[in-house]
Amino acid sequence: MAATLAIGPHLVSPPVVLAPMAGITNAPFRTLCREFSGGKGLFVSEMITTRALVERNEKTMQLIQFGETERPRSIQLYGVDPATVGKAVRMIVDEDLADHIDLNFGCPVPKVTRKGGGSALPYKRNLLRAILREAVSGAGELPVTIKMRKGIDDDHTTYLDAGRIAVEEGVTAVALHGRTAAQHYSGTADWEAIARLKEHVTEIPVLGNGDIWSAADAVRMMAETGCDGVVVGRGCLGRPWLFGDLVAAFEGTGAPAAPTLREVADVMVRHAQLLGEWIGDEARGVVDFRKHVAWYLKGFSVGSDLRRSLAITSSLAELREQLDTLHLDQPWPAGADGPRGRTSGRDRVVLPDGWLNDPWDCAGVAPEAELDTSGG
Numbered sequence: 001m002a003a004t005l006a007i008g009p010h011l012v013s014p015p016v017v018l019a020p021m022a023g024i025t026n027a028p029f030r031t032l033c034r035e036f037s038g039g040k041g042l043f044v045s046e047m048i049t050t051r052a053l054v055e056r057n058e059k060t061m062q063l064i065q066f067g068e069t070e071r072p073r074s075i076q077l078y079g080v081d082p083a084t085v086g087k088a089v090r091m092i093v094d095e096d097l098a099d100h101i102d103l104n105f106g107c108p109v110p111k112v113t114r115k116g117g118g119s120a121l122p123y124k125r126n127l128l129r130a131i132l133r134e135a136v137s138g139a140g141e142l143p144v145t146i147k148m149r150k151g152i153d154d155d156h157t158t159y160l161d162a163g164r165i166a167v168e169e170g171v172t173a174v175a176l177h178g179r180t181a182a183q184h185y186s187g188t189a190d191w192e193a194i195a196r197l198k199e200h201v202t203e204i205p206v207l208g209n210g211d212i213w214s215a216a217d218a219v220r221m222m223a224e225t226g227c228d229g230v231v232v233g234r235g236c237l238g239r240p241w242l243f244g245d246l247v248a249a250f251e252g253t254g255a256p257a258a259p260t261l262r263e264v265a266d267v268m269v270r271h272a273q274l275l276g277e278w279i280g281d282e283a284r285g286v287v288d289f290r291k292h293v294a295w296y297l298k299g300f301s302v303g304s305d306l307r308r309s310l311a312i313t314s315s316l317a318e319l320r321e322q323l324d325t326l327h328l329d330q331p332w333p334a335g336a337d338g339p340r341g342r343t344s345g346r347d348r349v350v351l352p353d354g355w356l357n358d359p360w361d362c363a364g365v366a367p368e369a370e371l372d373t374s375g376g
Contacts, residue, residue: 003222003250005205005229007042007100008143008172010072014250015229016041016218016243017175018236019147019209020076020104023291027067028274032267033236034070037243042074047104050079050088064097065278072099076147078107079131080117086134093140101139103131105148105162108181110350119149119181120351122158125165127362132169143172147209147231150193152349153182156356159193163201175207175231181349185234195225207231214337215242215249234339238295240267258332261300265323268296272319283314299336302326 005015018025018033018041030043045063052060066073075098079085085103092098105128107118122128135144146166151157159176166174176197178189189210198206205228208221218230236242244256259267271292276285293310302310306325313319 003228005042005173005207007072007145007205008141010042010100010143012040012042012229014040014247015207015222016246016250017207017229017231018043018243019231019233020044020047020102021233021237022046024237026063026275026278027065027070028271028278029240030070031067031274032240032271033243036241037247039069040247041243042072042100043070044074044076044102047076047078047107048088050077050081050084053077053088054084054091066098074098074100074102076102076104077135078104078112078117080115080121080127082127082130082134085131086138089135089138089142089144093138093142099142101135101142101144102175103135103144103146105146106175106177108149108184108349113181114350114352116352116355120152120349120355122148122162123152123156123355123359124362125158125161126360128162129165129169130362132166132171136170144170145173145175146171147175147177149177150180150190152351152356153180159197160200163197163206167201167203171204173205173207173228174201175209177231177233178208178210191221191225194221194227198226198228205229209233211235211339213339215245215255218246219249238292238298240271260328260332261326261330262328264296264300265326265328268292268323269316269320273316276316282316286314286316286319289319299333300326300330301333 003015004011004013018030025044025046033043048060048064064075075092077085077088079088089101092101104118105122112118113120148159148162150159163174176194178191178193191208194208207229208225208227209231212218212221212230212232213235218232221227221230232242241259248255272286272289275288276282279285279288290311297307306322310322313322
């Protein structure tokens, strides 16, 4: 029997969460993942900036659309100003836009950290507390969770303090990516940090994130760290069926057969089709799909010329035609379950001037630091 994760009133079994990823975890991709999982798990939207939500930015309002079968509806919010975060949360509640709110304190990209947001923000303990207090008070009965990293770098870790503040402010669960902002996506995730957080925070569920490339990795993370659930990000890029594997692993029903290239090609076309339907334009959907091509085809024998052709397709018919020229009976390639997506690190984390001078003083963090666009 699979373990069950409680996110407020929502029971998630098996305890598997799709991590928010900019430009990836839109409604079409969430639909694919849910189909493979049989609707089991929790699937979170792309990062939604609180300023853009409050201002009803057109792109943002599309990003918060959920499919009819998506329950619970999970929105991830990014913000650095407590007042704006509070307004966004109350808007979600008042307009019934979601059933669960996750707050982003883990994004390591420079355009976010240079404004004091994402993985930079928990260094300012009082600011973190103020944001969480506004969010939880505004959310009412909606559960609020957070996703964070270990800290800015190895000399400025924040996750234990942030976990304790989260408990004190009424957060429902915390998720930890076992890397610092400086690591970005390089190196190996520190699962020991997840175990330490679990020992430090016993009152609410702790979820682990980082280097889950297969269902076996997820089971192993929970066994080694004692965490209450897993958050899967880059491991499902070009592999939405990973959620079916995860369900099987946690429920002990035996691993599904790895897909052949023919089956992968069918999923690729469906993914592109869903994107076109969501955007309202087939060509734009196929163009948006292009970034997924290399992830889906990783490890398969596909010539470089054909890979380039697939990366410039602009219609479903063209995509299908190109895929049909492949040797579609190829089995799932050995070694294709490893790392995918970004793997780079950073020499330094871009931060506001004087950010590291005082971990408590919030001076210099103004509402203008809010990003005005969603999706990362």
